[in-house]
Amino acid sequence: MSVRTMTRFHRDPTPHTDWCSRDHRCGINEHRAADVEAREVGGRAWITRTRAGDVEYAEVRIRIPLHRIETGARWQLSLTLRLIRDLLTAVAVRPGITRTGQAAVDTTRGRRAVGRAA
Structure with a gap:
């Protein structure tokens, strides 16, 4: 008689997407594209x-890179957090943009959502 001491988990793998890297970046149920890098001053x-x-x-x-003086570094961190919050507000998915089968309109700019037919 054999007794199994460990439970085995089984996850169904998800198919690769057109844009995923199809290499070690992809996991069992997560797919990742190659990183896009931006290098700016500093x-x-x-x-x-x-x-x-x-x-x-x-x-x-x-x-x-943070300033070597504490007050400068704190100012940089505070500004970074504020700008990231502004970025999230600007690019957050708005209701109506992700509805399938409809040409949703981004009412903040009066334009059709990206990838939607006219």
């Missing part, structure tokens, strides 16, 4: 398109 930023399950999102990582 800092760098990376953005990665990711799909986990049936939800797609953008993952943003930034590296900002």
Whole structure:
């Protein structure tokens, strides 16, 4: 008689997308595109398109050198947090943009949503 001491988990793999990197970046149920890097004066930023399950999102990582004096570093951190909050407000998905089968209109600018037919 054999007794199994560990439970085995089984997850159905999700199919690769057209944009995923199809390499070690993809997990069992997560797919990731190659990083896009922006190098600016004194800092760098990376953005990665990711799909986990049936939800797609953008993952943003930034590296900002901080000032060597504490008050300068705190000012930089405060400004960074405020600008990230403004960025999230500007690019957040608005209700109506993601409805399938409809040509949703972004009412803040009066334009059709990206990828939607006229």
